[in-house]
């Protein structure tokens with residue numbers, strides 16, 4: 001290799017790295033000052049709207065050659081490290097480690113946090129409501145399997161607000177201790193993952209027993225201790241438990257994604273590009289849904305998502321989970337919400353938060 005040519009280029013990189021280091025520490029010192037100001041008033045350390053603005057600014061200013069998504073990953077971690085100098089936030093998620101929920105946590109908060117694995121979605125809400133965690137990250141919808149009903153039900157009752165959302169690509173792999181299917185009599189995974197890989201499993205391993213377990217990471221743990229078990233999980237989980245890949249990316253939908261909600265005891269202020277999640281119920285009469293949504297079009301508020309859930313009253317009544325563009329503090333959103341609130345049998349704003357960057 002021609003190191004003579006590399007040497008001057010590496011010297012340039014060294015000089016640039018020294019300048020970046022200096023600037024990073026200057027930034028961190030300012031974040032520490034911010035931390036002191038916040039401590040005086042007990043103000044929240046994590047400000048999702050501000051972080052979204054910083055990430056959008058960086059993407060807008062970026063002239064390359066680095067890609068916007070890589071710039072945003074870097075700045076997410078820079079902010080995470082700066083934030084940790086103010087205080088390390090605790091984030092509860094559906095554990096154990098190695099789940100897609102954990103990936104969603106790091107995507108939203110960066111690595112400089114304390115991640116708190118919980119045994120169920122209920123437990124994530126409880127830990128966050130009790131203050132054991134500052135935030136909770138819960139799956140809300142999968143692109144191939146639909147809504148995560150437990151999360152929708154808990155959102156109805158909780159005192160927490162949604163302060164952000166994060167979507168991640170969900171890719172499942174079939175893995176075992178030996179990296180083959182030899183001696184494997186059971187394929188274990190969370191029921192959602194089994195459903196998301198159903199066609200592939202029917203085609204390739206129709207006669208191998210399938211067992212639903214608490215999480216994909218739990219399946220990976222089981223496979224690591226037993227040659228007769230294969231697990232469907234993320235490659236990250238497989239790596240954590242030293243599994244070999246039998247087949248990668250076996251989910252039936254190659255664009256399989258899961259959307260997660262970040263819940264906390266924080267009401268997020270506007271970031272400039274936000275959305276608002278609400279849940280409402282109608283009186284059980286003709287045209288009720290149509291009338292219910294009329295205030296949205298009247299005030300020019302766009303609906304981006306609509307999901308219904310039986311209210312379990314036995315009367316064919318439903319809760320409607322609706323996402324709209326804009327923040328509840330925006331005049332037209334506020335006007336529409338006030339009207340919805342008047343007409344609905346039940347109405348709750350789940351939260352306003354930045355659209356994903």
Ligand SMILES: O=C(O)C(=O)C[C@]1(C(=O)O)C=C[C@@H](O)C=C1
Pocket residue numbers: 031034035045046047048050051054078079080082083086
């Ligand atoms: O601006 C703030 O409030 C900060 O605390 C600074 C900072 C950052 O590093 O830019 C860190 C944490 C917040 O979540 C938002 C931004």
